[in-house]
Each structure stands twice: as C-alpha cells, then as structure tokens.
Amino acid sequence: MTDTFITRERIAATETTIRPFVRRTPLLKADMADFGLAAGPLTFKLEFLQHSGSFKARGAFANLLLRKAPAAGVVAASGGNHGVAVACAAHRLQVPATIFVPDIASPAKQERIRGYGAKLVIAGSRYADALAASEAHIERTGAMPVHAYDQAETLLGQGSVGIELEQDAPDIDTLLVAVGGGGLIGGIAAWYGRRIRIVAVEPEAAPTLHDALAAGHPVDAPAGGIAADSLAPRQVGQLMFPIARANVDRVVLVTDEAIRQAQEKLWSTLRVVTEPGGAAAFAALLSGRYKPAAGERVAVLLCGANTTAVRFEG
Template sequence: MFPDVPISPERISETERLIRPHIRRTPVLRANMADFDLRPGRVDFKLEYLQHSGSFKARGAFANLLSRPVPEAGVVAASGGNHGAAVAYAAMRLGIPATIFVPSVTSPAKVERIRSYGADLMIAGERYADALAASLQFGEERGAMAVHAYDQVETLLGQGTIGCEIEADIPDIDTLLVAVGGGGLIGGIAAWFRGRVRVVAVEPEGSPTLWRAFEAGHPVDAPTEGIAADSLAPKRVGEIMYPIAQAFAERPVLVSDDEIRYAQKMLWDRLRVVAEPGGATAFAALLSGKYAPRPEEHVAVLLCGANTTAVHFD
C-alpha cells in the first residue's frame, strides 16, 4: 500500500509536464561491467549531471517556482551547492530574485556557478544546517519564499520525474542505485516506481543519514563528514521522504571516501565522465562490490551531479 504522503506517480507525471519546457531530458549511457574490471554484465548510467545547473536539482527547483505563488521578494534557499545553483538558475530563467545561503564547505565550483546565475550568495556557518537556519530567518524577515532542498513536496515531485525518464528509456531495468543526502532524490524516484524496480540507497560512511534513520525507525541526526559533505550531508533525511523510503527503497549501502574517489577516477578513465563526489557515490557501491548484482540482473546507476573543477584523479 502506498504511504499516506502527498507524492504519487500521477502528481509526478503532472509535474513532469509542467517542468518539461524548462529541463533537459538527460541521456542514458549503456556500458558493460567488464569495462570497469567487474564480472561481465550490462550496466546503464543515467547522465543526470548533464541537467541544467550541473545536477538533478534543477527539476525540483523548477517544480517549486512554477507551482507555488512566488512573492515580490523572490525566493531563498539553503544548499551545500547544487540545490542553490539549481534555484539560482531557475530563478534567473523565470526572472525571479533569488538569495542563496551556503556553508563554508561548499566547493568553489558550486559557489562560482551560483554567482554566475545572478543570485545573491551568502556564506553562513560550516554545515548545511547552519545555512538552512540563516535562510529561514532571511525568509521570515524579507518575505521571500523558501525552497527546501529535499523536505518539500514540490521538490520530491520534481526529482521524481527522473523516474519517468528512466522507466521510458530503460524499460527492462531491475535495480537502480541512487545516492542519498537529504533524500529528496531517492524519495521522488521511489515514489514513482513503487516497488516495481529495486531502488538501492547509497550513502557515504561519513554522512549516513538514511542508514541512521532506518536504524532508529525515524529520521535522526547523523554525522556530516566526508568528501561528499557539500552535497550528501544534511543532519538528517526529510520527514516527507522517509515513509516512502521505508516502503520502496532498499536499506542503504555505505561507501568510504576512498571508494568514492576510486569511482570518480574510473568514471573518468573508462568513460571520460567527470562526476563530483556526490555524483559518483552510487557507482562506488557497484565498483567496490558492496552492492553485488545477481547474474543477469540489469543494473542502472544514477550519476546525479558534476559540479566540480577536478578533471584529474591521481
């Protein structure tokens, strides 16, 4: 039975039609696991890092700005970088003022991207939670509309549109590996598939937000460390996505920083794909063997972001 939350395939389809003129339909790259020195078998990569603003976040940003009444003061968002860039991009395209709060751990590549879209950028604190608190205060004082990175209905609906594309382009998929931070991405995708495809969560060991939530039976605070901390390290997963993950996502696989770095390197060496740490995290589970597909299992990996200046991996 579908959880009692306001995310459904019907609403995701409606959102897809709403945002379609503003987003890219990102391609699928088909490869063989032998390309990565693994046991031969098919693996498909959903290249969502080719989305506007360099990550999947543009979908949720446009879903918010197109379906909610935006005040004259514009919008405000807190972000480790990718959500901020997406909101800034969508606001620029729609002619809406935007103010973005980021923590000091945000990568220079993401800071520059946000500024390039014309948003006002504020650095607040060391972690996402600090930037979020500052953004909420700003919204209350200025009357700007807050666009949450992952715990907002419209955000999940937007991210869920990736599921629509994957099902259309890879109809015989068995399993999809998805990186998790706050959970908006996997929540939206899992709500679309509703158990018809295995959706496997992958998290960095330094920021196991969904893993901790599954252990506790509800969202709880988790560490916020590691090389993917700018994109996959909020304090906890969202309240909206959690019942969806309980119902339709696999228990998270945890990967180390070294495994994420190796995944980045292999994506570059074998495919000439540049992925940021958060964007390579899902692949790290497959490459490390922490997720081992069954024979004949058709696996796809979501490469969700590429906002990095690194193109050489030693």
C-alpha cells in the first residue's frame, strides 16, 4: 500500500475500530517557565499511559483487528516497545505471538513481553538483526508479520493519537514528536497535514529521518545512543517518508545527555517517568534545540515509559 492509503478518513475509521481496546490518554498542562524556559503554555500528551506502556498499542491493535492472523499467529521484530504492544494485543485477542528483539532491548521490555505470554527470541544486537530473524521465522511458519512502522495498519493506528490531540488540544501551534522508524509521526502527520507545525526529534546518534530527508529517500543511518532500543532502526519506513517530507516542518537532533536531562527534569518537576525515547521530544525543548516563538503554543508527546529507571523503596 502507498502513503495515499494513510488518509484522515481511514485513520478515523481505524480509531473507531481500536477504540474499545486502547486508552484515550490524558493531557497535562504546564508552563515552560516550570522548566526554566521562557514563559509560555506547554501541553504534554501522556501517551506513555497507553496499554503496554507506549503508543505502540494503537498500531498493534489496528493490525490484529484489521487483518486476519493465521493459525501460526503473529510475529514482530522490535527494539522493545512494539514487541510489548504486539504481545499485549495478541494476549487480549487470544492470538499466538512470537517477538524478536535485539540484545539491547531493555530488561523491562523483555519482562513485559514474556509477561503477556508471547514467545521472546533474542536475535542480534540491533533492530535490523531482529527484523531479519523475524523474516526467516515468517518464511518457516507462515505467521503474520506485524511491522513496527512500515505497515499501513500500523500508521493508521498511530494516527489516532492525532485525533485525540486535535480534539483535546485544538489550540496548539506546534507538536514535538520523537522519531524512530517513523510510524508515529507518519500517522500523526497524515492526520494533521500542515494544520499545525510538526517537529521531528531524533538522537544525534540515530538521525534516521534527518538523513533520509537530506538524501531525498530513506537511507541507512547510524543506530546508536541512549535510546537505541526505541529510536534507532536502520532506516525510516517507506510508507511514512512521503508523508513526513510533505508535512513535517523540520527535524531537530538532540544529544544523549539532553535526553538524560529531559528524563530527570520530567521526574523532578512533574514526577513523570519516561524511558529515553519517551523523553526525546521534550529534550529538544529543554536543551534549546527547538526554540518556540513568543506566544507559540507547544505540545510535547511523551510516548513511552517502559523502563526500570525508578525503583520504589521504603
């Protein structure tokens, strides 16, 4: 399917289909002055409160509800969050699931995949290794692949985030979104088009969309850094690329240290816990890599919280 399949009408229809299975995640209103920045309104979309701990549940349920899984079940390759989401959806819908992850997948994500009853397979050291292993499994078994970002149903499901934001925060001017393979920003950008400013945020160590836009097509990019288990595929998806090229305002790159500081600031100021990838979009604002204009109404998508960063004692 081409990007023309990822339309507002199809996103809206998909949202209706998955609505009984996903949470409508809340907003948190703040002021940029709370974080030592120039005063101005700031809206956080708390998508880490989604089932499975990230936005990925939306695309996972879309795949399993819009496509018919064979007796062999479903298979997914993931840095972690997509695997957790597919395991969650498969458990809810009683479909067998096999999840391939690289050895960099966090223990928190591996534990959650097993907790949902899916078969977990560790394959290689990067997402691309897990993807190759999953493709071999599909050839052997006939299981249905659920791609983390380069599948139409995945983008349609992630686009439902845009519906909620537009309804709950209709006055925002700008939305900051972290990018890995691009399923999330692709779905959101397909929903909004150019009606708001959509800013992509990537780690400097994994500039996948940045490099693709510079080249004019998806290309291999470095795949490292603190958020490598969620924001470091080899390339962005073919489906999302023309959507991003048409509708994403710019790509901002942030350092690993900025991501760490964003995690710490979210915790110290809001008592919000995110994984590194979940804090990356906020890192662009906190570090000054993205500077809003006076009066600009900014929203930040906090997209995942599958981490063991906080341990409760006493």
